[in-house]
Amino acid sequence: MNGAVDLPLGLAELSFDAAGDARVRRSVLPSGVRVLSEQVPGSRSVTIGFWVAVGSRDEQPSASGHPATYGSTHFLEHLLFKGTTTRTALDIAISFDAVGGEHNALTAKEYTCYYAKVQDRDLPMAVAVLADMFTSSRLDAEEFENERGVILEELSMAGDDPADVANERFFEAVLGAHPLGRPIGGNPDTIRAAVRDAVWEHYRANYRPSDLVVTVAGAVDHEVLVAELERALTGAGWDLSVEAAPVERRPVGPAVLEVARPLTVVQRPTEQINLLLGVPGLVATDERRPTMSVLNAIFGSGMSSRLFQQVRERRGLAYSVYSFAPGYSDAGLFGMYAGCSPSKASTVAALMRTELDRLAEHGVTADELRRASGQLAGASALALEDSDTRMSRLGRSELTLGEFADLDEALRRIALVTADDVQALAAELAARPFSLVAVGATEESAFRGAVEAAAPSTDVA
Incomplete structure (x- = not known):
């Protein structure tokens, strides 16, 4: 292929x-x-x-x-x-x-x-x-x-x-x-x-x-x-002799989203704060999805990622910390998650934002790029040992993407991603309106500095 x-x-x-x-x-x-x-x-x-x-x-x-x-x-x-x-x-x-x-x-x-x-x-x-x-x-x-x-x-x-x-x-x-x-x-x-x-x-x-x-x-x-x-x-009673065209796939391309809600605090009597910070991302068919995969690997996927190293390894602020980037037909997200104690939550949120800004300003190293490519290649190959993953890949290819890319093609696209590509996408994400969600025993005042937002748009539950 x-x-x-x-x-x-x-x-x-x-x-x-x-x-x-x-x-x-x-x-x-x-x-x-x-x-x-x-x-x-x-x-x-x-x-x-x-x-x-x-x-x-x-x-x-x-x-x-x-x-x-x-x-x-x-x-x-x-x-x-x-x-x-x-x-x-x-x-x-x-x-x-x-x-x-x-x-x-x-x-x-x-x-x-x-x-x-x-x-x-x-x-x-x-x-x-x-x-x-x-x-x-x-x-x-x-x-x-x-x-x-x-x-x-x-x-x-x-x-x-x-x-x-x-x-x-x-x-x-x-x-x-x-x-x-x-x-x-x-x-x-x-x-x-x-x-x-x-x-x-x-x-x-x-x-x-x-x-x-x-x-x-x-x-x-x-x-x-x-x-x-x-x-x-x-x-089962279906008349398959009646001719019909398959339903059309969803239209693709970014939808116009309303202004994001910058701060949401849900108060719960928990030991930890469940913290999410992120922005609108890329749609599933965006040609920069391979770049997003590389960015996500470098930034918050795995124990060598920047988020893991900065938040957990160097400062001991959280046990679980990672980033994620789901994509749909007309919208997507780029998010960062951490679970931490209430006293550390504002520091973790600020670190998340700082790390994305740093990636946008200074880019990635050749070693990070090489390591991300290896991580994605290995993870993809291992996942495809399971017929469940292959079955799901066929489904997404048919329903959403309109194309089938095998492992070789996926890795070829990953190999084409450059450090400049990653930095440019990081800069685009960092410039988008941020939303922060915190669930736990905390107050909204703890996170005011973590997002650039106006107070009237906040939501407390």
Whole structure:
């Protein structure tokens, strides 16, 4: 494979070799269903995912007689395991338990995925069960109410975790009213207000052939996979002879964000302050994403990173400290996290800001650049030993990026990043409006100097 491979929605068949002698194939069925596989030599297991490009950001308020769909994606993540027209919840669980397989689902901001990992010989079973769940969930009214209680308990558990609270408030502070700023799982109010009819409407509107992407990695034969999938979907009642184009991918490019909230303090009686400081980042398709990866590696990923060395090793101010840089179709973040005692929190926040400013002003060394490239190369190669990672890579490639880049191509892009590139991006980030979120036993006055912000925009809870 030489360079990234584009994934046009209108191309029915595509196949190519990838790094490590893997074989990637893609079929777009006449019904709009997209099937991608990565056959990995020597693998005895396989991971399969059923995806839709619908996440928490796609939920809508009530309008024109339609009830609000807030919380629907999280409800569906739970309810699709609760029984179909032909399988009970116990039947679904037994199917995977009986073969030592794993199955689960995840709701994200821009997609939902139902996945399983099994031995290669059990792939037909996994296809059949996941297809049944995806197409024929009953969304039983009694189960709906049961799961409302389960989800509320899940949110309560997250609400008791100050790191989770800080993370959700951080997205809200940086992204503001943008739908990506909403919590993925909803909140207690939206979950209590959700009604089955709204979730059912959300399900029927978004779980269609043209929305479905199936990705499989490991010990997989593509032609057999497609045949098994068509058999399962047809058996579940889908008419795959009706031609339809796959749903269009989300428009890409930075959205216009409202002015970030500079300071958010959530008071909790905890021993530590969970501290997040950051700015708007890069979208997922930005050509500078490799530069962001290198910057993040140098700045806050690993024990040799600048944040770790300055905050933990040299000063002993925190145990956990790192940076992160998620990207979505039209927005992104660059954030820094630390957990520290209340008496040290303002010092840590100031150090975070100072270190980013220093990176923007003075750049990086040749040794840091070389070390970051090695770190990213090793981490990427090790991650791809797992079929789960490969399956997820196929899903993101198809749903968000519109291209597939194998390990060789990813490392080639990393190798092209220069010290000037990193410094220029750091300077751009450092010039953006900062948001600071602190959760713990603290007051907002402790952080006034850590961000350049006006007092009227602060928020204390």
